[in-house]
Amino acid sequence: MTAYLFENARIVDGTSPEAGEPASVLIEGNIIREVGPSVRSESAERIDLAGRTLMPGLIDAHVHVIAGMANLGQNAKLPDPVVTVRAFKIMGEMLMRGFTTVRDLGGATSGLAAAAAEAPWPTPRLNICGKALSQSGGHTDYRGPYDDTPAPKTGHTLGNLGRICDGVPEVRKAAREELKSGAHFIKVMANGGIASPTDPIHFLGFSREELMAAVEEAENAGTYVAAHLYTDKAIRRAIECGIHSLEHCNLIAPETAKLAVESGCIAVPTLVTYEKLSVEGPALGLPPASIAKVDSVRLAGMESLAIMREAGLSMAFGTDLLGEMHRHQSEEFVIRSRVLPTHEVIAAATFVAAKLLRMEGQIGCVAPGAFADLIVVDGDPLKDISLLTRQGAHLPMIMKDGVFIKRG
Ligand SMILES: [Zn+2]
Numbered sequence: 001m002t003a004y005l006f007e008n009a010r011i012v013d014g015t016s017p018e019a020g021e022p023a024s025v026l027i028e029g030n031i032i033r034e035v036g037p038s039v040r041s042e043s044a045e046r047i048d049l050a051g052r053t054l055m056p057g058l059i060d061a062h063v064h065v066i067a068g069m070a071n072l073g074q075n076a077k078l079p080d081p082v083v084t085v086r087a088f089k090i091m092g093e094m095l096m097r098g099f100t101t102v103r104d105l106g107g108a109t110s111g112l113a114a115a116a117a118e119a120p121w122p123t124p125r126l127n128i129c130g131k132a133l134s135q136s137g138g139h140t141d142y143r144g145p146y147d148d149t150p151a152p153k154t155g156h157t158l159g160n161l162g163r164i165c166d167g168v169p170e171v172r173k174a175a176r177e178e179l180k181s182g183a184h185f186i187k188v189m190a191n192g193g194i195a196s197p198t199d200p201i202h203f204l205g206f207s208r209e210e211l212m213a214a215v216e217e218a219e220n221a222g223t224y225v226a227a228h229l230y231t232d233k234a235i236r237r238a239i240e241c242g243i244h245s246l247e248h249c250n251l252i253a254p255e256t257a258k259l260a261v262e263s264g265c266i267a268v269p270t271l272v273t274y275e276k277l278s279v280e281g282p283a284l285g286l287p288p289a290s291i292a293k294v295d296s297v298r299l300a301g302m303e304s305l306a307i308m309r310e311a312g313l314s315m316a317f318g319t320d321l322l323g324e325m326h327r328h329q330s331e332e333f334v335i336r337s338r339v340l341p342t343h344e345v346i347a348a349a350t351f352v353a354a355k356l357l358r359m360e361g362q363i364g365c366v367a368p369g370a371f372a373d374l375i376v377v378d379g380d381p382l383k384d385i386s387l388l389t390r391q392g393a394h395l396p397m398i399m400k401d402g403v404f405i406k407r408g
Contacts, residue, residue: 001029002402003044006374009054011035011366012382014347019053019380027372030402034368047397053380055346056364057100057373057400058388059353060329062247062268062318065090065126066107066159070277070284070323072195073142076160083159087112090326091123096392097330099349100373100400101125101363103356105226105247105320106132106140106161110182122405125373127357129187129226130178132162133171133214138205139193139228140164162189171210175217184357185245186218190227191234194277194293195286195322201230201296204237211241223358226268230297232256239263245356247318250274250297252304257311266356267313269305270320272332274298277325284323305339316356317349330389337385345385372402 004027010019024039025032068086069075075083087108094102102124109130116123134140136151140162143149151164165174175186190211192203199205205228206214218225219242226245227238232253235246239259246252246260246267260267277286278294308315319329336345354364362370376397381387387394396408 003028003041005039005041005044005046006054007046007048008050010049010052010380012053012055012346012377012380013364013366014343014350014352017341017343017382019382022050025054025366027399027402030372032366032368032370032372035366049376052396053377054366055375055377055381056350056366056370057375057398058098058349059101059103059317059357059364060094060099060319060349061103061316061353061356062105062270062320063094063102064107064161064320064322065102065104066112067161067322068159070195070281070286070325072140072161072322073197074285076142076157078157078159080158083157084112084115088116088119088121088123091116091126092121093326093391094329095122095124095398095400095405098375098388098392098395098398099124099329100375100398101127101353101357101359103127103353105129106187107159109158112158113182122400122403124400125363127184128182129185130181130183131160132187132189132228133165133174134162134189135206135210136164136166137198138164138203139189139191139196139199141198142196144197168209168213171206171213172217175214179217179221179223185223186214186225188214188225188227188243190238190243191229191231193228194290194297197287197289201293204234208237208241211238211243215242235260239265248297248320249308250301250304252307254307254311257308257313261311261313265313266316266352267308268316268318268356269301269308269336270318270332271301271305271335272328273320273322273325274301275335276321276328280325284325302339305336309340309344314352314355315348316353327391333385333388342382342385346381372399374399
């Protein structure tokens with residue numbers, strides 16, 4: 001079994017505003033075996049990390065790895081092999097930015113995950129919802145106002161983020177089919193969205209009965225529902241229907257944030273995507289109707305961070321980038337640190353995200369028994385969070401599952 005002993009490792013995992021005292025970390029196979037000041041090993045290869053920081057591999061809790069194009073309607077029409085190749089490139093680049101786990105919020109299938117497991121190219125751990133559920137005219141209905149062709153009932157192509165279902169029986173069936181296909185959780189589009197043509201931001205997606213049906217199906221399978229949400233009204237309704245993972249939340253009000261805390265919810269802001277959509281969206285083929293929607297949520301986004309922190313609502317790290325904009329993934333750290341303490345920003349991509357993925361103790365921590373998903377940072381990201389940006393330039397080592405992906 002391959003073993004490594006990291007020595008003089010100052011650990012930064014988001015639990016404290018200061019880096020830990022120098023410690024040794026023993027890796028055996030794909031598992032972290034021991035962590036402490038006096039860990040020894042006869043056989044392990046010793047790696048000195050003096051002057052560097054050891055972190056758990058990062059977790060992005062809101063991505064779309066199949067979104068090679070920003071125009072999601074066009075992306076849905078691409079042949080599956082093209083989408084697959086682009087998804088591998090997107091996932092590989094995420095890993096090289098230090099993201100050893102990503103949670104996909106619509107599009108990635110268990111088939112793609114199976115291909116990733118066999119592929120000769122390394123990819124992050126993939127946690128998926130399969131196809132997101134949307135009502136007719138909702139956030140994954142790309143048909144437009146004059147297109148009356150029947151809605152595709154299943155996400156018939158890999159490049160499609162979602163599938164259309166209307167009414168409680170169809171929602172239950174769609175949720176059951178996604179769970180049968182290997183979804184780790186269910187995603188519902190419960191509010192209007194930017195990248196779709198006929199649903200203004202204020203639209204509520206699905207009836208309460210449909211949302212509660214999705215929640216019951218997910219809970220029957222031992223899991224939870226994540227919902228796409230912007231407006232305060234939509235967020236409150238989702239919480240009341242039992243939805244656990246609150247995506248985006250740009251327009252959340254303080255009272256609703258408190259209700260979310262009482263209900264044990266976790267929010268997943270995705271601020272970088274609005275900043276980049278407003279600048280790069282037009283050139284990347286995002287339709288004008290979508291561009292016009294961006295500012296309505298972009299400006300409120302920063303305020304939402306302060307509101308959620310004040311309420312004590314846990315926030316996981318998310319980015320939601322599409323197409324060419326994926327390269328900005330790590331800038332979410334910098335954007336959040338304008339409002340939040342740096343260690344809390346890091347926590348969002350470590351133990352908070354691990355809790356959301358129901359993988360506490362397995363990922364997002366440097367602790368005995370966890371997967372050996374680790375990154376080494378040149379310097380201290382608590383003092384300069386931008387060390388996590390620039391496509392991994394300040395990450396001399398990236399390890400996933402005990403294997404070095406990068407070793408500089
Ligand atoms: Zn999304």
